[in-house]
Amino acid sequence: MTARAGVDGSRYDLWVEESDGLNALAAAGHIVAVTRRALRDLPTSQLGAVLAHELGHHTSGHSWSGTLGWWYAVPSRCAWRMLGRLRSRLRRSVRGASVTALIVVVVLAGYVAFTTLRATYGLPLLLLAVPCLAAAMGRQAELRADAHAARLGFGHSLALTLHERLAEQSAARPSEALCRPGARLLSRHPDLRTRLERLQKYL
Incomplete structure (x- = not known):
C-alpha cells in the first residue's frame, strides 16, 4: 500500500488489535492499526481500501493534527x-x-x-466552541482520507465496505436517522451516507 501511494513503507508500523470489532485507525507516530477481525474477514480489495484510507490520514498530517487538537x-x-x-x-x-x-x-x-x-x-x-470546531475538522479529515483511497484506485472497494457497514448499522439501529443533532455536531466521523455521497465523483 505504501508503495502504491509512493511513500517509504519502512516509516510505518502496522499494529494488529486482538478485537472482534471491524475497525482500523491511524495514530500519531506513523502507526496504522487494524483489528484481527478486519484482517480475517475483509476481502483483500476492501482491506486495501481501509489501509489506503488510514494511510491517507498520515500523508495528509491528520494524525498529528488530531492528537494536538485532542489535547x-x-x-x-x-x-x-x-x-x-x-x-x-x-x-x-x-x-x-x-x-x-x-x-x-x-x-x-x-x-x-x-x-x-x-x-x-x-x-x-x-x-465552548472548540469541541465543535475540532469535530468539524475531524469530519473533513475523514472525507479527505476517503478521497486519498479513491485516488489510489480503491474507490469501489471503499464504497462497498461503507455500504456493508451502513447495512449493519441500519439492522442494529434502525432509528439512527433520528440521532440527536448535538451528537452529530460533536462527532469526528461523518455519517456513512455522506461519505458514500462524496465518493461518487471518484467512482
Whole structure:
C-alpha cells in the first residue's frame, strides 16, 4: 500500500488489535492499526481500501493534527462537563421551587453570563466552541482520507465496505436517522451516507 501511494513503507508500523470489532485507525507516530477481525474477514480489495484510507490520514498530517487538537480541546471538554453537572444540579434544586425563585435564578445566571462575556471579550464562547470546531475538522479529515483511497484506485472497494457497514448499522439501529443533532455536531466521523455521497465523483 505504501508503495502504491509512493511513500517509504519502512516509516510505518502496522499494529494488529486482538478485537472482534471491524475497525482500523491511524495514530500519531506513523502507526496504522487494524483489528484481527478486519484482517480475517475483509476481502483483500476492501482491506486495501481501509489501509489506503488510514494511510491517507498520515500523508495528509491528520494524525498529528488530531492528537494536538485532542489535547488543546481538553479545557473545553472540562468546561462542557462542568456545565453538564451544573445543569443537573440546578434541575434537582429547582424542582420544588416557586416560579418567582426560578425567574430570579434565570435572571441572575443571565446577568453573570453577560458580565463575564463582556469582561472577557467573549473568549468563553470560543472555549465552548472548540469541541465543535475540532469535530468539524475531524469530519473533513475523514472525507479527505476517503478521497486519498479513491485516488489510489480503491474507490469501489471503499464504497462497498461503507455500504456493508451502513447495512449493519441500519439492522442494529434502525432509528439512527433520528440521532440527536448535538451528537452529530460533536462527532469526528461523518455519517456513512455522506461519505458514500462524496465518493461518487471518484467512482
